Amino acid sequence: MPDYMIELRDVTKRYGDLVANDNVTLQIRRGELMTLLGPSGCGKTTALRCITGHNIPDEGRVFIDGEDVTDVPTYKRELGMVFQSFALFPHMTVFGNVEFPLMIRRMNKAERREWVMDALRMIRMEEYEDHYPRQISGGQQQRVGLARALVYRPKVLLLDEPLSNLDAKLREEMRFEIRDLIDRLGITAVYVTHDQAEALALSDRVAVRNAGHIEQVGMPDEIYDLPQTRFVADFIGLSEFLAGTLSAVHTEERTATVAVDGLEIHVPATPEMAPGRKVLFFIRPNDIELLPASQESGINVFVGVVEKKTYLGDRSDYRVRVSEGLELRVQTDGKVRFEEGENVKVHLPIPHCRVIVE
Ligand SMILES: Nc1ncnc2c1ncn2[C@@H]1O[C@H](COP(=O)(O)OP(=O)(O)O)[C@@H](O)[C@H]1O
Ligand SMILES: [Mg+2]
Known part of the structure; x- marks a missing residue:
């Protein structure tokens, strides 16, 4: 088995003159939760989209599970994705929403039911299968979004600021919920956020980004205790130098x-x-x-x-x-x-x- 589940090798992505990712190299281990942390506009989403295949790098290669996927389309990459605006289909039940990705994949009905109920049990919402999104809370909707991303048992889960539309209290609860779920599944996950407290609480490792590049990669306590650059120290909340x-x-x-x-x-x-x-x-x-x-x-x-x-x-x-x-x-x-x-x-x-x- 390859050492890394995801690898970005010298990835550069430009939008016109703007270099959104400048020669970025990052290795994410199997089963690890890696967070891309940095201020708005530093290129986190662009990096994530290079992993998903929504962006094709101008230079460099992307590997998933040892395979060079740089030219492989998104739907063949076996990824689960959760975004900030995770909007569930309002006219579909919880069951229908989670079932949707399996319908697209033309799975038969009996198997679909089994996989959906597995996913609902995972987020402890099997009793809500007949509810519509408006009948459940924001936190529950977010959990259903997670179940929908995980239902087809992807290799990797990618989350782009999934909690930023929730209020502060719920955001904190959901942190633990997500961490717990990822631990139970043993899945490799990439989490994008601009919130340093969230990053420190959730991650196995954090990659701190600044304007198109990565400043430091380390475990939360390393990032917190041993920042290697002024930017990292500053961003992580040590403002007095x-x-x-x-x-x-x-x-x-x-x-x-x-x-x-x-x-x-x-x-x-x-x-x-x-x-x-x-x-x-x-x-x-x-x-x-x-x-x-x-x-x-x-x-x-x-x-x-x-x-x-x-x-x-x-x-x-x-x-x-x-x-x-x-x-x-x-x-x-x-x-x-x-x-x-x-x-x-x-x-x-x-x-x-x-x-x-x-
Ligand atoms: N499709 C696009 N076209 C042009 N510029 C873009 C596009 N997407 C992102 N950008 C720019 O690239 C930079 C990085 O954006 P993004 O990856 O979304 O950052 P982040 O997710 O860290 O906020 C920003 O300056 C943004 O305005
Ligand atoms: Mg973004």
Whole structure:
């Protein structure tokens, strides 16, 4: 068996002068849920349409299950598809809607019934077979859309922003529903979204896209904890970057020091680090420790003053001034422990310090 269920090899797709996918290479493993994540207009749908065959790449090849399908028409690719506007046929029952793809494939009636009921059981809606779309909720309609995509047991399921027409609460429920369904089926799936929380919650791996290309591919925790580019860090919700310069690399300790606005911050070293290089430093607000002013000094412990505190229920948020030009955002669990104007110390634990070398 080939290693990858889907492979894009150096795929370029242009619309006139616009390069919607610029030499994109991506490998999706068998049974994996891969998400294409990126802002609107970055070419996610175009990439998906290259997989489905609705777009023919200008350059490069597309493989499904080891076969070069670049020139194979959509209907022969054995794909299930769910789109944002998944509109069910209003005049057909749930059963009729799910049966439709099997009718097109000229399956006999007894077999159709069996396959449709299998698909309805999969989404726990076998009792709704006689209902019409208007008689069921939006979430149930979306599940029927999924059943319709899965009923003919495709090799691959492709979902293009399938939840973006649903309200926030339902969207969150459906995330788990989709994840659970894909786990049960063991099917390979490609999921397109611009919503980073959705991508992190759903995916085995995420490909973060930016304007026609892929910036980083990784597991959700890698994308979240170790973004490799500023774009990824920014898109994934780490908006506070501090510009600095690498002042030293300590080979023995496997650390380096970054000068940021008068502070010397110790960070984990990486191979591309060299003194003098410009870097972006960041640390998540909930990874910073806030300590009483009486706390001893040490590596990455800095003196500060609380400028602002905000109670957030399960957390408290502080703005702590650590130097004239530098205010750090810190989030701690639970109740407010420090007051505005209070002297404190902040500790930036080395393993949580992140640096992108520019
Ligand atoms: N059929 C088309 N003709 C011309 N331009 C298109 C066409 N489809 C998409 N585009 C453009 O290509 C870019 C990528 O679009 P798309 O793949 O739909 O992005 P996304 O799904 O990430 O929002 C956008 O700038 C879009 O306007
Ligand atoms: Mg799109």
